[in-house]
Amino acid sequence: MMPEIVIHTENLTRRFGDFVAVNNISFDVKVGEIFGFLGANGAGKTTAMKILCGLLSPSSGVATVAGFDVYKENERIKENIGYMSQKFSLYENLTVRENITFFGGIYGIDRKSLKIKSEELIQRLGLGPEADKLVGSLPLGWKQKISFSVAILHNPKVVFLDEPTGGVDPITRRQFWDMIYEASAKGITVFVTTHYMDEAEYCDRVSIMVDGAIAAIGKPSELKQQFGVENMDGVFLQLARGAKRSE
Numbered sequence: 001m002m003p004e005i006v007i008h009t010e011n012l013t014r015r016f017g018d019f020v021a022v023n024n025i026s027f028d029v030k031v032g033e034i035f036g037f038l039g040a041n042g043a044g045k046t047t048a049m050k051i052l053c054g055l056l057s058p059s060s061g062v063a064t065v066a067g068f069d070v071y072k073e074n075e076r077i078k079e080n081i082g083y084m085s086q087k088f089s090l091y092e093n094l095t096v097r098e099n100i101t102f103f104g105g106i107y108g109i110d111r112k113s114l115k116i117k118s119e120e121l122i123q124r125l126g127l128g129p130e131a132d133k134l135v136g137s138l139p140l141g142w143k144q145k146i147s148f149s150v151a152i153l154h155n156p157k158v159v160f161l162d163e164p165t166g167g168v169d170p171i172t173r174r175q176f177w178d179m180i181y182e183a184s185a186k187g188i189t190v191f192v193t194t195h196y197m198d199e200a201e202y203c204d205r206v207s208i209m210v211d212g213a214i215a216a217i218g219k220p221s222e223l224k225q226q227f228g229v230e231n232m233d234g235v236f237l238q239l240a241r242g243a244k245r246s247e
């Protein structure tokens with residue numbers, strides 16, 4: 001049986017005036033896959049991700065997420081995804097419990113299940129003693145773990161993570177990735193952008209965008225072999241060196 005495709009794009013393009021931010025990208029992501037979406041600043045990752053989240057229309061090409069068309073069914077897409085970004089995260093001036101309740105409500109979880117899920121999550125993360133503390137008082141690594149857990153509380157088909165672990169050390173990143181693996185094992189597809197090459201190594205597959213196009217795509221092991229280098233840093237540097245856009 002063919003593995004089920006959760007994200008499908010074909011010649012997906014987005015222009016801003018004459019400028020082509022996303023240029024003819026085509027790829028598929030399978031159920032439960034951890035897909036790394038890499039590229040230098042300005043490569044077009046955020047633009048592509050906005051399209052896949054149903055927030056921005058493409059100029060041309062095809063894209064479906066969880067079986068829904070980004071042109072016509074973007075509201076259905078929003079119901080089936082989770083989203084986490086380092087930049088828009090939890091409310092610092094609400095407690096852990098209040099944040100979980102707030103975001104769970106936004107994702108449409110009913111009040112009764114939300115109460116149960118919220119307590120389960122607090123226990124699972126070992127946050128009992130911190131549950132009624134303000135999020136602002138917690139270390140960054142904890143905020144990221146809570147933020148991720150909240151983004152998948154409604155059991156979405158896909159979770160989009162935009163540089164989820166910025167600013168924390170490799171050990172804390174590794175712990176975060178253990179949570180990603182758990183989500184993926186439950187069948188949640190993970191679409192993640194990162195600038196950290198240790199994280200690129202943790203992905204099942206990665207694509208690397210250069211100047212709006214996908215310059216390489218494959219398993220980390222395949223890409224390292226293809227470029228004749230020891231690590232993903234080497235792959236990334238070879239491709240990024242040729243980039244015209246930079247910021």
Ligand SMILES: Nc1ncnc2c1ncn2[C@@H]1O[C@H](COP(=O)(O)OP(=O)(O)OP(=O)(O)O)[C@@H](O)[C@H]1O
Nearest residue numbers: 016019021039040041042043044045046047048245
């Ligand atoms: N609304 C817009 N109007 C005009 N140009 C835009 C718009 N949004 C993005 N761009 C341009 O498209 C290009 C790609 O931007 P995008 O934010 O997608 O890159 P990125 O790979 O996500 O980079 P970063 O990692 O810095 O966020 C950039 O040159 C940017 O200036």
